[in-house]
Amino acid sequence: MEKVLITGAAGFLGSHLCDRFIKEGYAVIGMDNLITGNLKNIEHLFELEQFKFYNHDVSNFVHIPGDLKYILHFASPASPIDYLKIPIQTLKVSSLGTHNLLGLAKAKNARIIVASTSEVYGDPTVHPQTEGYWGNVNPVGPRGVYDEAKRFQEAITMAYNTFHGVETRMVRIFNTYGPRMRLNDGRVLPAFIGQALRGENITVFGDGSQTRSFCFVDDLVEGIYRLLLSDYDQPMNIGNPDEISILEFAEEIIKLTGTSQKIIFEDLPVNDPKQRQPEISKARSVLNWEPKIDRAEGLKITYDYFRSLSDEELYAKEHNNFSNYIKR
């Protein structure tokens, strides 16, 4: 069996990628330090012989015995609230961590895909965002620790590609949602659904005119899978171009959940991008990929998932205690 290493395996995207690669017939090594990840997301895989879990922080040297076919580097905090709580780890995992994994890819002659982000475009002045746009990022703002680490990640990944001849792939991920998201990481969809489930008001930041474009996780995973198997080594946007304002999005969630709560307006976070929409013609032409699941369908699946959780599971989703958090 060919072996795949997936970092961030206990996280939202990492766990779905583990499922996909198991389904495709690979042996999967899942790696996570469980700071923001949760073993619940992958506990169904523990009984499988072809799945192994390593509790490890990839910012430190990564040792894997034997051969590796692919490495998927998806470990990183990924929400503005997390960056504020763990800014140094956020910087390290996409810089030192990426360096370690590129070194591992080189040593094993493995192909590596790194998770980049629409945040490399910052608060964009080009709309929709094409891969050729270089971005508008504030390096010292609250998002700087994430945005600049991801920009460095792309730079070092390209350098390993050109200098060492490592086979690299880079996916720029736009807002993605689906089952297994945490309810307490501040991201808008779990925030709204959590508020609806608890009978609280729905908090729209600013006037809600800022836009996002939400991709359902299964579509994203399909795009990542195709990109990894392709021979395309430049950054590629994967996301759903269906753009919506946050105020309209709040109204959709109210309708979906049937909550009787109201929308309340709170301060807009610093450097919150005003608009975001992926331009995906590259993915369409190179990968023959486009999203298939529209927001109505994806939101229903996601809401049904959260509703199916027991009180205990919901509590765990809301109270990530950062118990492994060491301040360094």
Ligand code: UDP
């Ligand atoms: N947002 C909001 N209410 C919330 C949480 C987020 O209005 O309770 C807004 C946030 O200000 C941003 C958008 O929703 O404009 C998406 O936020 P998220 O943190 O999910 O992702 P990102 O800003 O990184 O796209």
